[in-house]
Amino acid sequence: MEFVIKISQFLLSLSLLIVLHELGHFIPAKLFKTKVEKFYLFFDVKFSLFKKKIGETEYGIGWLPLGGYVKIAGMIDESMDKEQMAQPPQPWEFRSKPAWQRLIIMLGGVTVNFILAYIIFVFVAFVYGDTDIKIDSLKGGYLVENQVLLDSGFKTGDKVLAINDQDIEKDSEIGQYIIGAEQITVDRQGEKKVIDLPENFLGQLSDEGSRNLFRYRYPFIVESVPDSSANAAVDIKTGDVILSLNGKKLDYFDEFEGELKNLKGQTVSVEILRDESTLVRDLQVTQEGKLNIFRLIDAKRFTDLGYYEVIRREYSFGESFVAGGSKFKSTIVNYFSQLKAIFNPSTGAYKGLGGFKAIYDIFPDFWSWEAFWKLTAFLSIMLAVLNLLPIPALDGGHVMFLLYEIISGRKPSEKFLERAQIVGFFILIALVLFANGNDVFKAVTK
Known part of the structure; x- marks a missing residue:
């Protein structure tokens, strides 16, 4: 389907x-x-x-x-x-x-x-407006798993402040300016760090093959527990927020993943936030270091919990001509930057050049007008x-x-x-x- x-x-x-x-x-x-x-x-x-x-x-x-x-x-x-x-x-x-x-x-x-x-x-x-996320509102910065970024010096928790000399305030601007980037300034636990990118940065990203660069860090919110899970009988409901593991407070799902790898096959005590109440439950960790609990991705809930701030801008019919023109201009400028990088062999960007399969891949696997x-x-x-x-x-x-x-x-x-x-x-x-x-x-x- x-x-x-x-x-x-x-x-x-x-x-x-x-x-x-x-x-x-x-x-x-x-x-x-x-x-x-x-x-x-x-x-x-x-x-x-x-x-x-x-x-x-x-x-x-x-x-x-x-x-x-x-x-x-x-x-x-x-x-x-x-x-x-x-x-x-x-x-x-x-x-x-x-x-x-x-x-x-x-x-x-x-x-x-x-x-x-x-x-x-x-x-x-006019119809959809603009939706974006303020970078300085990201509670835990970005989750960095891409090996090229890690090798370049990025760490989970970093917040992007600038690319080259361009200040970055909104999440969407990262993709706009990453082409041709030579330096990226990040906020790392309140301290500014300047990361120099290798000349063939784009080529390395293409070789690595992952489309994920900087991702948001999410809390561990329960969506459901499959019947096959050892924790299926435990009193856990959709929307529960798991706050801690064996008394250790963990704010992000990636932190749970790291901790669970060291607790394979054990029974752990977790603290759960349900509505306004805090509950304690015992859960079984699999031999693979997982709880076998599906997590919930809910942007509104993340916003309500203070993990980031969503900027929503709506335009009148007249304003949409200016907003659309701005997006039109920035898209053209960005695409010319991509072409410039592709035709410069030293960047390695030509490795990312794709045909009809690449175009097919950019469309989502769900219908969104x-x-x-x-x-x-x-x-x-x-x-x-x-x-x-x-x-x-x-x-x-x-x-x-x-x-x-x-x-x-x-x-x-x-x-x-x-x-x-x-x-x-x-x-x-x-x-x-x-x-x-x-x-x-x-x-x-x-």
């Missing part, structure tokens, strides 16, 4: 982005009276799942979900239709249109992606930025040659454009193979 939910979100988001991107090319092409021969969601290699011709355009759905395309008459693209290009130019063809019209057609896809991302961020701000729209907005920006890379076969490659034509007044020959398209196609295939190969390598070596 989890697979069905994740794949449904993945395909819905991908389909939406592809159709709107290609629509961004389609609409200006039609406005400039340019013939569009095909409009496809996914690639129809050899055959298509569905197709229908309406007017001069064939609309369809391919079977290979690696993207989509519009085939514009008289344009040198991935179809490499040399037979058509060998004929005399026709007034309805792309190559017959003025350079400025061709430029607008080529920029239409990425323009739609940027606009879509902004609109989504605006409506997410808020998460879906936020991820779709991010992917829309990613699609726009990647399409703007000056690689022939991508929109950015076409734009590069069109700008050259506009500035110099000389149009590159069709033979040159054909060869550039072939080179760009192989570069693109190499990047796709590398990214998806990374996915396969991680899956095999995990």
Whole structure:
């Protein structure tokens, strides 16, 4: 069931982005009276799942979900239709249109992606608002289990104060600024510590394979006790907070985990907070050092118990345009920082480059419209930025040659454009193979 939910979100988001991107090319092409021969969601290699011709355009759905395309008459693209290009130019063809019209057609896809991302961020701000956690309110700092962080000098209990020269006040800002981080300042039991990160920090994180960096520290709140547990008959209820172990006060679940490892097979006395009362119960520890009690994750309860403070901000319709714009801007800046790190071999960030499996993995295994729209907005920006890379076969490659034509007044020959398209196609295939190969390598070596 989890697979069905994740794949449904993945395909819905991908389909939406592809159709709107290609629509961004389609609409200006039609406005400039340019013939569009095909409009496809996914690639129809050899055959298509569905197709229908309406007017001069064939609309369809391919079977290979690696993207989509519009085939514009008289344009040198991935179809490499040399037979058509060998004929005399026709007034309805792309190559017959003025350079400025061709430029607008080529920029239409990425323009739609940027606009879509902004609109989504605006409506997410209006409908859901912002929810964050103040770092200085974290009662026990962060739980640090990631080995790369531990090797770099972080310890459980640290609170992040700054990344490089950027002060960090909210938890979400850590992910925003961690790309390109060289130094992180933390509060360690009231004392400031500056931790220097290795140059290949991002590469090490990728090699380690864990997506968990800094996690909140939670109290031990009971959700349920399975029937198979040796403690099933003990009077323990949902919502009970376990406060101590053999008289030793423990505030966080990770502290219980550490203590229980030294009490394997023993009977322990625990203090429990239930409503306003404190109770004492005897519990059996397994040979694996566990109580076999499921713990409860409840953000509101954690807040009520004073473990952190949640910041909730709601926006009016007018305010959401500013809030959405701010999120749109920060997402673009952050993504360019990621690209900069990826193209710098010394950072090792290229090891984290992923393909369709990596995109699939970022969707949650439960249905959340808020998460879906936020991820779709991010992917829309990613699609726009990647399409703007000056690689022939991508929109950015076409734009590069069109700008050259506009500035110099000389149009590159069709033979040159054909060869550039072939080179760009192989570069693109190499990047796709590398990214998806990374996915396969991680899956095999995990």
